[in-house]
Amino acid sequence: MENYTLLLVDDEEEVLDAIIKKLDWEALGFTIIGRASSGMKALDIMADCQPDVIMTDIKMPYMNGLELIQHVRADYPTTKVLIFTGFDEFEYAKEALHLSVGEYILKPAGAKELTEVFTRLKEKLDREINESRNVEILQQHYQESLPLMQTNFYSTLLEGKIKEVDLPRYLANYQIPLTGPLYCCLVLHTSLTQAPAEMDISLLVASVQQQAKNYFDQEWEAVYFTYLTDTVMLVQLQNENEVSRLTDDCDHLCKYIFRMIGAIVTIGIGQVAAHLLELDQSYAGARMAVSYRGIYGASRVINIKEVAPQKMEGFNLTDDIELSDLLKKIHVGSADEISAEANKYLDHVYTTEKSLPQHIIVVSELIGSLYRFAANNSISIAPFTKDLKDLYQWLPDLEPEALRRWLVEISNLLHEKLRSAGSRSTQSLVSKAQEYVHQNYANESLSLDDVCQSLGVSNSYFSSMFKRETGKSFIGYLTDYRLDRASRLLLETEEKSYVIGRKIGYIDPNYFSYVFKRRFGLSPLKYRMGYAESDEQRVKTH
Structure with missing residues (x-):
C-alpha cells in the first residue's frame, strides 16, 4: 500500500523544520506533500492535491487553525485532521472535539509522542480501508x-x-x-x-x-x-x-x-x-x-x-459488435483507428450478406444508427440535416470502395464534430461558473460546493476541468476576481478598505489586507496612496 499523504500547517517555519526532521516519515507510512504558513495557503495546496492527513497549528494570522478545519470538514470530509499547538485551553479542545479532530497534540512534542500519534493514525486509516472492503459493503455495491x-x-x-x-x-x-x-x-x-x-x-x-x-x-x-x-x-x-x-x-x-x-x-x-x-x-x-x-x-x-416467414437462421441484420466498436472509436479513437474500424465493419457486411435486399436493409440500418448517434450527441452535419431521403436511396447503390470511403469520411466527421461539441460544452460550463462568481463574489461563504451544486457537476470533475481550461484553481480564480474588484474600488471610490473588503466577501479586514498584499505587493492603503501619488506626479510633470 502506498504511503498516506500529509500536509503541515504552521506560521513558524522553525517548527515545521523540526517536525519534518524529528521523524522518519516514510517508515511511519506517510509522505509530506507540502507545508503552509497559513490557513489560506493550506487551502490553496488542498485545491490541487487533497491530502489524507492535515496537521495544523491553531493560532495563525488571518485564518486560524479552527477556521481552516471548518473549511476542510466542509470541502474535504475524508481528510483526517490533527491539531499541534501550544495552547492548552479547554475552549480550543472543546471546539476541536466538535470538529471531529483526530488528535490534539501540545507543543513541544517529542519524537516518541509524535511516533505514537502517527502510528495510531496509520492503523486507523488502514482499518478504514479494510472495512471498506468487507463483505457487507461489497454486497451493497454489488446490488447497486x-x-x-x-x-x-x-x-x-x-x-x-x-x-x-x-x-x-x-x-x-x-x-x-x-x-x-x-x-x-x-x-x-x-x-x-x-x-x-x-x-x-x-x-x-x-x-x-x-x-x-x-x-x-x-x-x-x-x-x-x-x-x-x-x-x-x-x-x-x-x-x-x-x-x-x-x-x-x-x-x-x-x-x-x-x-x-x-x-x-x-x-x-x-x-x-x-x-x-x-x-x-x-x-x-x-x-x-x-x-x-x-x-x-x-x-x-x-x-x-x-x-418474412422463411427461416432467418444464418443472417444477422448487422454485426452489432462491429457497429458498437465503430461508434466507440468515433467517440475516443484516432483517425487511423476510426478508418480501420469502419473497414472492419464493412468487411463483415460484405462477407455475411447473401442478397441485394439484405444489402439494402443493412445499409439503411447503418444510416439510421449513424443518424441516431449524431442526434443523441447534438451533432449537426449535412448528410443528416438535408436530403436524408436521397441518402437512403443512393447509398445502397454505391460500389464497395465508394461505400468504404463514405463511411470513413462520415465517421471521422462525426468524431471532429463530437470533439468540437465537447469543447464547447466544457467552455460553456467554465463560462457559467465564472458568471456565477461574478454574481456571488460578495458572499463571504461562496465555495466550490456552491458552484458545483448550481452547475450540477461533481467537485472532482469541475476542479480538474476548470483548472485545465483557465490555468487556475477555482479558489484562485475567485480570489483574483475579488481582488481585482477591490483594486478598482480603491481607486474609483473613497470608501474605507474594510468596507471594500466586506463588499467583495472578506469580513475580516486583517485577512483582506493580507490577501491583497500577497497579490499586489502593497497593503490596500498603500496601493491607493501609491496610485494617488503617481497621478499627482503626472500632473506636476505636465
Whole structure:
C-alpha cells in the first residue's frame, strides 16, 4: 500500500523544520506533500492535491487553525485532521472535539509522542480501508451495480457470445428473471426524424421505454433495456400461440404512445426462441422486422414471421459488435483507428450478406444508427440535416470502395464534430461558473460546493476541468476576481478598505489586507496612496 499523504500547517517555519526532521516519515507510512504558513495557503495546496492527513497549528494570522478545519470538514470530509499547538485551553479542545479532530497534540512534542500519534493514525486509516472492503459493503455495491451487469448480460446474449456452460452461473449471479419456457425479442424503434419538436431527443427513447413498461407490466413478463439506441424487450411466453396476442398489444401500444407523447414508434417482433441462447436470432429477426417499416409504414408493429416467414437462421441484420466498436472509436479513437474500424465493419457486411435486399436493409440500418448517434450527441452535419431521403436511396447503390470511403469520411466527421461539441460544452460550463462568481463574489461563504451544486457537476470533475481550461484553481480564480474588484474600488471610490473588503466577501479586514498584499505587493492603503501619488506626479510633470 502506498504511503498516506500529509500536509503541515504552521506560521513558524522553525517548527515545521523540526517536525519534518524529528521523524522518519516514510517508515511511519506517510509522505509530506507540502507545508503552509497559513490557513489560506493550506487551502490553496488542498485545491490541487487533497491530502489524507492535515496537521495544523491553531493560532495563525488571518485564518486560524479552527477556521481552516471548518473549511476542510466542509470541502474535504475524508481528510483526517490533527491539531499541534501550544495552547492548552479547554475552549480550543472543546471546539476541536466538535470538529471531529483526530488528535490534539501540545507543543513541544517529542519524537516518541509524535511516533505514537502517527502510528495510531496509520492503523486507523488502514482499518478504514479494510472495512471498506468487507463483505457487507461489497454486497451493497454489488446490488447497486446489478442493473448495469444485467444490461451487459442481455447485450452479450443478443450478440450470441454467451456459452451454454456459463449460462447457469450468469443467471444466478446476475439474478436474471427469465425462466421461460419460451422467449421472444422485441425491438422498439423510435423515429428521431419525426420526434415532437419540444421533446429532447435523449429523453424521448427513455420516455418510450417507460411507456412500454407501464403498458405491458400487467400482461407480460419481460425485461427492458436500451441497446444501440433502441429499446429492447425480452418477453417470456407460455406457448407460441401467445405471439398473436402480443402482436395485437404491441399495435395498440404504438397508437397509445403516439397519442400520449407524439412519438412514432415501430415495434419489430422476432421469432419465438425455445432457449435463451436462441435470443440472438430472435433479436436479428426483430431488427429486420423494424427495417421493413419503409415498406409497411411506421408507428405500427411488424412481426417477422408475418412479413418474412422463411427461416432467418444464418443472417444477422448487422454485426452489432462491429457497429458498437465503430461508434466507440468515433467517440475516443484516432483517425487511423476510426478508418480501420469502419473497414472492419464493412468487411463483415460484405462477407455475411447473401442478397441485394439484405444489402439494402443493412445499409439503411447503418444510416439510421449513424443518424441516431449524431442526434443523441447534438451533432449537426449535412448528410443528416438535408436530403436524408436521397441518402437512403443512393447509398445502397454505391460500389464497395465508394461505400468504404463514405463511411470513413462520415465517421471521422462525426468524431471532429463530437470533439468540437465537447469543447464547447466544457467552455460553456467554465463560462457559467465564472458568471456565477461574478454574481456571488460578495458572499463571504461562496465555495466550490456552491458552484458545483448550481452547475450540477461533481467537485472532482469541475476542479480538474476548470483548472485545465483557465490555468487556475477555482479558489484562485475567485480570489483574483475579488481582488481585482477591490483594486478598482480603491481607486474609483473613497470608501474605507474594510468596507471594500466586506463588499467583495472578506469580513475580516486583517485577512483582506493580507490577501491583497500577497497579490499586489502593497497593503490596500498603500496601493491607493501609491496610485494617488503617481497621478499627482503626472500632473506636476505636465
